[in-house]
Amino acid sequence: MYSSKLFALCLKYSSNKQDAEDILQDSFIIIFDKIHQFRKDGSFEGWLKRITINTALQKYREKSPLQLIKSKRVFQEEKEETTFPYDITRVDLDMLLILIQQLPDRYRLVFNLYVLDNYSHKEIAEMLSISEGTSKSNLSRARTILKEKIMNHQKKQEKA
Amino acid sequence: MMNQKDIDRLFQEGLRDFEASPSPDVWQQIEHRLTHKKKKRIIPFFWWSSAAVILIVGLLFINPKEGNNDNVPNITFPIVTDSSESEDKNENTNNKVEVVVHKELKKEKNYIASSKKETITTKKIAQFFNQESISSTSPKKLIKRTIHQFKTTEFLSSKIIGNEKKPLSKTSLISFLEKENIEKKEPVNKKWAIQPSLAYTKSNSLSNESSPVSDMFSSNVSGQSSVAYGVKIKHSINEKLAIQTGVHSQKLNFNTDVNLYTNTIVSNNLSNISFDNDAEFYYTGSGTAGELVEPIGPSGSIVDDNASLEQIIGYIEIPVELSYKIFSSKKINTHIVGGFSSLFLNKNQVNLKSNIVEESQIGKTNNLKSVNFSGNIGLDVTLSITKDWNLSINPMLKAQLNTFSNNTQFTPYFLAVYTGVSYSF
Structure with a gap:
């Protein structure tokens, strides 16, 4: 079901359900519009996904970068040292989604594009109008944040 | 401790089949x-x-x-x-x-x-x-x-x-979509192109048996190379087909090997050539290699057996051609071109090329038709330099249909490579 996959995509790229719904709507309008530009020999699902991703990037591009700095500060406050071992099976899907959505916009976009949708840093740099180096460092920060949060979550579960 | 691959994998696998409504x-x-x-x-x-x-x-x-x-x-x-x-x-x-x-x-x-x-x-x-x-x-x-x-x-x-409707060049809010693999067809709103062109040409003939200077000659005739210049105007009818016309200069150039003989009697023994003034030479064909050629008329000494008569036949060419796109890629397009040209005679010279006399015009060809036609066929390869400018390389074969009024044996044709830079609007 294309709509479910596309909405899932929107959720991953957004910070909340409302934004995801807006992105889904915008993408649909564009898809209807551009349907006959689609080449027969490409993957239809791939084309739908690409439009949806571009819509999502557009939405967050328009937001003020000030938001990013603010979230960064929050992250630094939460940092904790921990050596608890993690257990992959104990992090469920809902949690993964929430963790991604909690990332600051830029880090979330880069993480999605690189890790979940397999774009290269070169492509990401072009799509977000940043340098490749920025893309790499954003990805690395995103991973660090996610790692910390997962380990915190595990720690809390251990204690419970 | 989790490393980055683990994090990546965790999210990739966890969210791989994620769907939502x-x-x-x-x-x-x-x-x-x-x-x-x-x-x-x-x-x-x-x-x-x-x-x-x-x-x-x-x-x-x-x-x-x-x-x-x-x-x-x-x-x-x-x-x-x-x-x-x-x-x-x-x-x-x-x-x-x-x-x-x-x-x-x-x-x-x-x-x-x-x-x-x-x-x-x-x-x-x-x-x-x-x-x-x-x-x-x-x-x-x-x-x-x-x-x-x-x-x-x-x-x-x-x-x-299912439909063949052409997509439009709309401005989209999301500019990426233009970069996508979604086929972005070339906007066919640039229907006209103008192209000044320069060509390297080579004259030739389908039959080398006879010679243009005289029906009775048996001689070596060679086509010479020359330069043509002109302007081409092209109108695109649709994505693949275009019609083009223009104005070009065209020059046929043939050298006929002759033997020069002196003679006190002034004679004009070449039926298709009218001499400007009384020539002191008369000419015989050089014949095929090894063959002894009997001079026509009273005997005299061969003055030069390496001379040639050069016939220059110049036209103003107005072609009308159709161009059909056969290959197309981002930067390079290949078309096949065919059509006809009207040729209007504007230059007619016969020059003598010889070691013993200075090369000079000595007369003109008298059996040329003033209006001539040619059938053209060729290939046009265009490279796109920018959105509006293209470089074109266009080899063509142009066969003349009606050059001479009486000499039907000699049928000249014309190989040329036209090059030019075109501007579309």
Whole structure:
């Protein structure tokens, strides 16, 4: 079901359900519009996904970068040292989604594009109008944040 | 400790099959936006705008926004496939709208094809999902059914691409989409091109048996190379076909090997050449290699057996050709070109090339027709430099049909490579 996959995509790229719904709507309008530009020999699902991703990037591009700095500060406050071992099976899907959505916009976009949708840093740099180096460092920060949060979550579960 | 690969994998595997549904009113909003968008983007035909207005008013009439569910048919989108029930309910109350739609649809058989701008129209949505009959369906129902289908069925992408309508160069809010692999066809709004061109040409003949200087000659004739210049104007009829014309200079150039003899008697023994002043030489053909040639007339000494008579025949050429695109890529296009040219004689010279005399014009060819035609065929390879400028390399074969008025043996043709830079507008 294309709509479910596309909405899932929107959720991953957004910070909340409302934004995801807006992105889904915008993408649909564009898809209807551009349907006959689609080449027969490409993957239809791939084309739908690409439009949806571009819509999502557009939405967050328009937001003020000030938001990013603010979230960064929050992250630094939460940092904790921990050596608890993690257990992959104990992090469920809902949690993964929430963790991604909690990332600051830029880090979330880069993480999605690189890790979940397999774009290269070169492509990401072009799509977000940043340098490749920025893309790499954003990805690395995103991973660090996610790692910390997962380990915190595990720690809390251990204690419970 | 988790390393970065583990994190990546954790998220990749965890979210790989993730699917979700949005709140139901999202579909409603999409439908709303589609119908509103349709209204905004109607092409400026008067009756078309009024049709849209009637349509939307009709829809609003059927679906008041107060949310009174007793009187208003259920318009939310069920996610399961039993929407047929609610559609039937709509049937009765939507009569007014249906009638309106009927009328409008009847007015215009194929308003998709005639509209220059992209519009989300009822018919297009129907085509989108291969619906056969749309005349009995209100656009609102159709949109609803469309979106419903979109949610519950798989597309076969081949079904969607059926029309040959050219996509438009719209400005899109999202500029990336232009960069996508979605085929961006070359906008064919640049229909004209003008191209000054320069050519390297080589004259030749289909039969080397006879010579242009005299019917009775048996001699070596060789075609010479030359330069042509001109201007080409091209008009694109559609994406593949173009018609082109222009003005070029064209020069045929043949050297006929002759033996020069002196003679006290002034004679003119070449039937097709008129000499400018009394020549002191007379000429015989040099014949094929090894053959002894008997001089015509009183014997004299050979003055030069390596001389040649050079015939220069110049034309103003006006070609009319068709160009058909056979290969196409981002930067390079290849066309096959064919057509005819009208040739108007504007230069006629006969020069003597010899070691013993200075090269000079000594006369002209007298059996040339002043209007001539050639059949042309060739290839045109264009490289795109920028959006408007192209570099063109165009080898052509041009066979002349009507050069000489009496000499039918000698049939000149013309190989040329035209090069030029063209500007499209």
